[in-house]
Amino acid sequence: MFLKFFGLTEQPFGVTPDPKYLYLSSAHREALASMFYGIEAGRGFLALIAKQGMGKTTLLFHLLEQFRTSARTAFLFQTQCTSREFMRFLLAELGLETADQDFVRMHEEFNRELLREARAGKRFVIVVDEAQNLDASVLETIRLLSDFETPRAKLLQIVLAGQPELADKLAGRNLAQLRQRISLVSALKPFSVEDTRAYIQHRLRVAGYQGPSLFTPEALASMAHFAEGIPRNINNFCFNAMSLACALHQKTIDESIVREVIADLDISQYVSQSRPSEHSVNLPRVNEQGSLDYGWTFPPAVETIAHAHSGPLSDTHAGKGPGRERKAKDEPVTPTEAQDYLQQLARSLRRWQS
8 A cells, every 4th residue: 555655644535425535626616505505595406417426425425414413314325216115215214114114104204204303493305316317207206205395495405416317317308397396406517637636635635645746747637638527537546646656666646657557547458359349340241152241140031132133243343344353252342332232232122122
């Protein structure tokens, strides 16, 4: 480990959402303030949209911590579930017994708890993380939970947090009623280079680092570009860079270390070479009979039509013409020749259909 080498008291680039390491960029600060004031004002439904790895969960923990003494809170992240399972997870998070209860009984139990907190003058806040995984029926169940309100205030505040797919789902026609109830939508944006620098310094400082800047300016710029301003990527990169620097007995991470870490983290180098690229195009080849072999498996009916109406390749398609010999078995045809043959096959299919 590199903790002793860099004078650290703990790991600064861990993978768990520790609130004490939260760094508030301008976008994070704005999103946090928006959600806080939305809950304070009793707006009902709020939404937080962010790409994965942007520190969304850490921000949500920080938000709930601010209401720890003034509200009853629940944090849910098991979102691949049915409506009944969601209610069971919710009641379990609130410390309520759910054994052998059906959906209606669980709903009644939750309503009693909601009214109990309202009479005590406390807010009730539910945060649902990874909400993009929720089925539309479960989102409708959550909407119905918010129906309990007084003439002056909502009894329940709900924050739906998720990746951009959540916004796509909420835009659907079948969730129009829920979308209309969402009064505030916040978003987290990737860090700039300056935010990346400040983020790294903040985490190092929390972990006890007291030395000079860890990255050279050039190395920081390259790292920030590779990490795309995503905190999770930055954490992974810094962990690997500090590990390598420790192995090399370097207290400063320079461009050479950054280049090596980038090469190590490039997952494409481990993809099987036998796996075809999604952008590759396999052009047809001439087979033993002088016809084009595309490497495709056609249904029997199509094979019959192709052989009955097209026959072997014409001299033009096979590449035989003035000054040219017939193509060898493994010689690829040109894209033009392939297109000509496909057009010929299409005409044959139309004649057969008529």
